[in-house]
């Protein structure tokens with residue numbers, strides 16, 4: 119009978135035994151990506167777990183993930199129809215919507231808008247870099263203020279404001295001060311976004327938990343509220359743009375998106391997709407970049423000899439009389455290597471946003487039916503001992519050859535922006551932002567940690583891994599090269 123056939127088919131997928139009702143939820147632990155990697159040793163790189171009533175396939179390791187996301191790119195381009203995904207960006211998110219003709223159009227518009235405001239020509243490139251330099255210099259001053267009288271502080275909020283300001287400047291032509299309380303409060307709430315949409319979050323796979331008075335219910339409620347609040351903030355700005363729209367002058371990304379969606383050729387997208395797109399870009403552009411900068415600062419204070427070596431190189435290449443700029447990047451290979459090693463070592467987006475299959479597909483001999491939720495374990499690629507010598511050791515020099523030149527083959531093996539049809543569309547702007555923030559921060563300041571506290575790499579799990587209890591102090595190196603505010 120059909121039931122027995124279904125059961126047999128399901129059995130064909132390897133994986134741990136799922137318990138009734140909860141499945142394997144209780145086995146995930148605090149760090150699901152580590153559990154997924156351990157399970158791959160027993161069940162292979164493609165296996166199935168069950169969370170609540172959802173069968174989920176987990177992909178591990180470079181080969182299986184590339185086979186799936188590149189060779190079978192369309193089959194893996196879907197997103198699950200999780201309830202939480204529908205709460206994002208006013209229900210008009212590109213990032214969290216399933217594969218469709220409309221999604222393809224939506225993604226193309228978002229992608230070309232990013233390009234138009236960051237790399238289309240030398241003028242936009244310069245304007246984009248200028249925003250970042252301004253934010254980086256502001257950050258230096260804020261850090262120095264927080265470090266007055268030998269104090270130590272947690273830089274995470276300030277980094278979030280700085281990264282959010284870069285993307286807000288692109289989207290709205292407007293930035294916010296570090297002491298703008300309303301903006302800060304909004305961002306600190308959005309900080310919790312990744313807890314709900316990260317792979318292994320249980321709210322979507324056990325929706326019945328909502329009907330009990332328990333913490334999961336409040337997670338859903340909080341998630342809904344934070345998305346509504348964030349969306350309202352963006353919508354307000356988009357409405358102002360709509361009211362003052364002039365087809366002759368494209369002031370920023372909001373104008374550009376209004377122009378394509380509302381005044382361009384019919385592309386099947388209604389005007390509320392404008393708000394959805396802008397919310398997506400600000401959300402994606404802020405949390406990821408600021409989390410990477412947090413890890414960079416943490417690793418700089420954990421390895422002071424590496425910090426000193428970076429500063430030695432930057433002083434040699436840039437000198438002390440001007441700020442580092444993008445043109446210095448190719449001469450600062452060790453700095454680039456440090457960024458790649460931070461992305462590899464922390465794998466701070468350990469598992470991508472959940473995917474789902476758009477058709478039946480077979481990976482490494484394992485048959486995966488259509489509409490299966492798929493978790494892609496990027497951490498496993500970055501910690502594969504076959505690929506990386508001592509993967510658990512932080513060593514930026516692994517990316518440099520004997521002449522100190524960056525090994526491009528190796529840097530492209532780091533998986534943090536995902537690959538295939540759903541790969542990140544902000545990777546280029548993220549790399550420019552991180553390079554400039556990082557170079558300017560260590561050119562202008564030295565960082566140290568509180569000697570009375572052990573430096574821990576403990577972190578919280580979610581779509582991004584965020585360091586816990588992180589406190590640093592900044593000291594000016596020589597003279598400040600910005601305008602004093």
Ligand code: HEM
Pocket residue numbers: 212213214225228285398399400402403404406407410467469470471472473534535536537539540541542543544545547548
């Ligand atoms: C998607 C990483 C910065 C926009 C993603 C995904 C990852 C990722 C892992 C999910 C891919 C998948 O599901 O397979 C990162 C990292 C960043 C970063 C590590 C910084 C270091 C940015 C920035 C923007 C951006 C600055 C834009 C302003 C997006 C968008 C998507 C996405 C729109 C959704 C793509 C889709 O679903 O088709 N990113 N990202 N990201 N990212 Fe990024």
